[in-house]
Amino acid sequence: MPALPGTTAVEGGLPDPVQDAQVIFRGVMNAFARPGTIADLGRPLGAPAPLIPAAAAFLAALADLETPIWLEDCSEAAASWLTFQTGAPFAKEPEAARFAVCSAEAELSRWQRFPVGTAAYPDRSATLLLPVRSWSGGHPLTLIGPGIETSRLIAPAGLPEGFLGAMAANAALFPCGLDLLLVCGMEIMALPRTTRVREA
Amino acid sequence: MYVAVKGGEVAIRNAHRLLDDRRRGDRSVPALTLEQITGQLALAVDRVMAEGSLYDPELAAMAIRQARGDLIEAIFLLRAYRTTLPRLGPSRPLDTGRMRIERRISATYKDLPGGQLLGPTFDYTHRLIDPAMAGAEPIEAPERRPCHPDSNWPRVTDLLGDEDLIEPDGEGAEEPGDLTRDPVSFPTDRAVRLQALARGDEGFLLALGYSTQRGYGRTHPFVGEIRIGFVVVEVDIPELGFSICIGEIRVTECQMVSQFTGNGSESPRFTRGYGLVFGQSERKAMAMSLVERALRAEEFDEERLAPAQDEEFVLEHCDNVAATGFVEHLKLPHYVDFQAELELLRRLRREQEERSRAAQAAGADETREVAE
Amino acid sequence: MKAFSGTDDTSDARRGLMGALALASGKLLAERYATIEAEVPPAIAVRGPEVGLVMLRGRTGGSGAPFNLGEASVTRATVKLESGEVGHALVLGRDTRKARIAAHLDALWQRPEWRDRIDRDVVEPVRADRAETARAMAEETEATRVDFFTVVRGED
Numbered sequence: 001m002p003a004l005p006g007t008t009a010v011e012g013g014l015p016d017p018v019q020d021a022q023v024i025f026r027g028v029m030n031a032f033a034r035p036g037t038i039a040d041l042g043r044p045l046g047a048p049a050p051l052i053p054a055a056a057a058f059l060a061a062l063a064d065l066e067t068p069i070w071l072e073d074c075s076e077a078a079a080s081w082l083t084f085q086t087g088a089p090f091a092k093e094p095e096a097a098r099f100a101v102c103s104a105e106a107e108l109s110r111w112q113r114f115p116v117g118t119a120a121y122p123d124r125s126a127t128l129l130l131p132v133r134s135w136s137g138g139h140p141l142t143l144i145g146p147g148i149e150t151s152r153l154i155a156p157a158g159l160p161e162g163f164l165g166a167m168a169a170n171a172a173l174f175p176c177g178l179d180l181l182l183v184c185g186m187e188i189m190a191l192p193r194t195t196r197v198r199e200a
Numbered sequence: 201m202y203v204a205v206k207g208g209e210v211a212i213r214n215a216h217r218l219l220d221d222r223r224r225g226d227r228s229v230p231a232l233t234l235e236q237i238t239g240q241l242a243l244a245v246d247r248v249m250a251e252g253s254l255y256d257p258e259l260a261a262m263a264i265r266q267a268r269g270d271l272i273e274a275i276f277l278l279r280a281y282r283t284t285l286p287r288l289g290p291s292r293p294l295d296t297g298r299m300r301i302e303r304r305i306s307a308t309y310k311d312l313p314g315g316q317l318l319g320p321t322f323d324y325t326h327r328l329i330d331p332a333m334a335g336a337e338p339i340e341a342p343e344r345r346p347c348h349p350d351s352n353w354p355r356v357t358d359l360l361g362d363e364d365l366i367e368p369d370g371e372g373a374e375e376p377g378d379l380t381r382d383p384v385s386f387p388t389d390r391a392v393r394l395q396a397l398a399r400g401d402e403g404f405l406l407a408l409g410y411s412t413q414r415g416y417g418r419t420h421p422f423v424g425e426i427r428i429g430f431v432v433v434e435v436d437i438p439e440l441g442f443s444i445c446i447g448e449i450r451v452t453e454c455q456m457v458s459q460f461t462g463n464g465s466e467s468p469r470f471t472r473g474y475g476l477v478f479g480q481s482e483r484k485a486m487a488m489s490l491v492e493r494a495l496r497a498e499e500f501d502e503e504r505l506a507p508a509q510d511e512e513f514v515l516e517h518c519d520n521v522a523a524t525g526f527v528e529h530l531k532l533p534h535y536v537d538f539q540a541e542l543e544l545l546r547r548l549r550r551e552q553e554e555r556s557r558a559a560q561a562a563g564a565d566e567t568r569e570v571a572e
Numbered sequence: 573m574k575a576f577s578g579t580d581d582t583s584d585a586r587r588g589l590m591g592a593l594a595l596a597s598g599k600l601l602a603e604r605y606a607t608i609e610a611e612v613p614p615a616i617a618v619r620g621p622e623v624g625l626v627m628l629r630g631r632t633g634g635s636g637a638p639f640n641l642g643e644a645s646v647t648r649a650t651v652k653l654e655s656g657e658v659g660h661a662l663v664l665g666r667d668t669r670k671a672r673i674a675a676h677l678d679a680l681w682q683r684p685e686w687r688d689r690i691d692r693d694v695v696e697p698v699r700a701d702r703a704e705t706a707r708a709m710a711e712e713t714e715a716t717r718v719d720f721f722t723v724v725r726g727e728d
């Protein structure tokens with residue numbers, strides 16, 4: 001339940017909303033065009049915890065009135081900040097989410113409840129923001145698919161238990177499915193529904 | 201073969217420069233101001249706002265000036281402009297029951313509570329062009345008469361509703377569909393139809409409304425009430441936790457009382473069509489309410505035979521920006537398309553000639569055979 | 573989320589203030605604001621003024637289910653004072669100056685030492701102006717009231 005915002009909610013937004021949003025959009029677009037590569041979204045905003053800086057920047061640029069956000073882990077300050085900065089409503093159920101901010105201990109069984117689009121409108125699906133501890137030190141994974149010339153090796157640390165199974169199930173839904181954005185600090189890595197993830 | 205054609209840049213540039221010149225016209229005549237357009241061509245501004253689906257009198261006036269008075273072009277400009285702005289939220293539904301009345305009439309009750317107020321109407325004028333319009337004669341200030349500050353204007357439909365003689369206002373989803381966000385799929389619902397009609401072309405709706413009166417989807421309409429005036433706009437502000445008034449807009453509302461419905465189990469009662477339009481747009485609101493009622497044919501088990509009852513036909517063709525785009529695109533280069541058609545036609549002609557030559561030759565052979 | 577109901581006296585009064593500022597003519601509001609501007613703590617811009625749209629809704633039949641009638645241009649602004657108060661404004665139209673002034677007044681009004689001054693020097697004059705405009709229209713409209721009289725024919 002967000003309280004009425006103090007000054008924290010109205011501060012720490014995009015300093016130059018039009019330009020900054022375009023820079024972030026371009027970063028996200030490039031990340032999705034080249035799955036498995038790391039993109040930097042620039043200077044962090046003043047978003048309250050537990051919002052990861054890259055997730056806050058992504059939402060500040062892309063969320064609006066028509067993109068309900070679902071937060072797995074939330075503080076009042078973070079909710080007020082998002083309300084003022086984006087105008088986006090909060091999805092009460094995962095089914096209503098367009099953007100979902102997962103917690104570090106993401107509950108993967110919930111992923112089946114996010115919208116995956118329909119055959120006629122596969123775009124009406126959720127984009128998940130999943131925090132990782134770091135871009136290296138985890139289990140090595142091989143990525144193949146559009147935007148990857150042959151294959152690409154990644155090893156993010158801190159992926160949730162059962163991640164590979166969830167990604168395989170998601171890939172099987174194509175052209176429907178979820179799109180994933182791993183976030184760490186101000187950096188992101190996209191794993192769109194077209195990318196197949198395997199143990200290396 | 202596909203042939204890309206380049207060129208025409210200079211011609212286009214000069215054409216636009218010529219357009220600027222012709223728009224401005226005689227430089228010794230003062231340029232139109234936006235105040236002149238919003239003040240003295242107010243109903244043109246209202247139409248552009250209604251069909252442009254954007255309430256902003258000053259922008260509509262700019263669009264009318266830029267379009268040289270071509271209202272559909274002005275509507276197009278307004279529609280294009282609105283796509284550049286972020287939507288900050290929906291308003292709370294306007295409360296037309298609490299309108300500051302500028303005009304209010306009923307064709308069903310002479311002595312309705314609150315009375316009949318003509319307001320600034322063309323009705324009862326003689327439709328003779330007034331020579332005064334060629335000049336700038338001083339105009340008298342309007343007559344004023346004291347009135348009660350908190351006048352009450354009960355709606356005619358509520359008077360009938362209190363006796364259960366008319367269907368209620370109509371229920372539906374609390375979050376209405378929005379055709380500017382989701383493509384329309386048929387069958388649709390009343391909320392989406394009302395949105396489409398509110399921004400639909402006045403001429404198209406007028407013709408369709410007229411067709412229902414002439415028997416193409418007859419609904420036996422009476423104007424229960426028309427009211428024009430100002431309503432406040434309230435918006436919920438999430439960061440404040442309450443709703444605030446953000447200003448006032450002028451709207452026209454028409455309640456069209458239509459023929460009975462009812463069956464063995466349900467008592468007969470009037471049905472209704474609804475019209476609500478930005479600005480002072482009485483003709484549009486009336487036409488809208490006629491068509492809105494006709495489109496509910498299925499709801500009342502009426503035969504659906506007329507164009508005005510066919511929601512796909514009405515909704516797919518009532519938008520003048522869509523219509524003008526598709527009609528007017530025909531003037532753009534179709535050189536390759538047309539070459540293909542021409543090539544096909546020539547081949548058909550060639551083949552036909554060959555067939556008829558062959559038939560003639562065969563005919564000649566037969567004649568010879570018979571002769572032999 | 574809090575219920576949108578104007579839950580207490582302060583939010584009711586603040587709603588009243590914001591509504592009065594939104595309904596004010598931009599020109600008069602600027603004139604009245606100019607009379608206090610030099611004395612008041614300045615506004616620090618937080619967001620906007622920026623132009624956007626609000627989707628206006630009607631109700632089927634006047635009071636039935638909501639439908640989307642069409643959009644209106646709006647301008648919003650958020651400012652804060654050095655002392656921390658945050659002022660918001662959302663007004664119909666594209667008058668960015670009006671939105672900025674309204675947001676500043678909303679922030680100032682939250683400071684008790686400024687509330688009376690703003691009510692007296694800004695809110696009351698713009699309210700009175702609007703009341704006069706509304707009264708003029710009502711009286712002009714009233715003059716067009718139809719007074720029917722029925723001609724009775726025949727006996728009884």
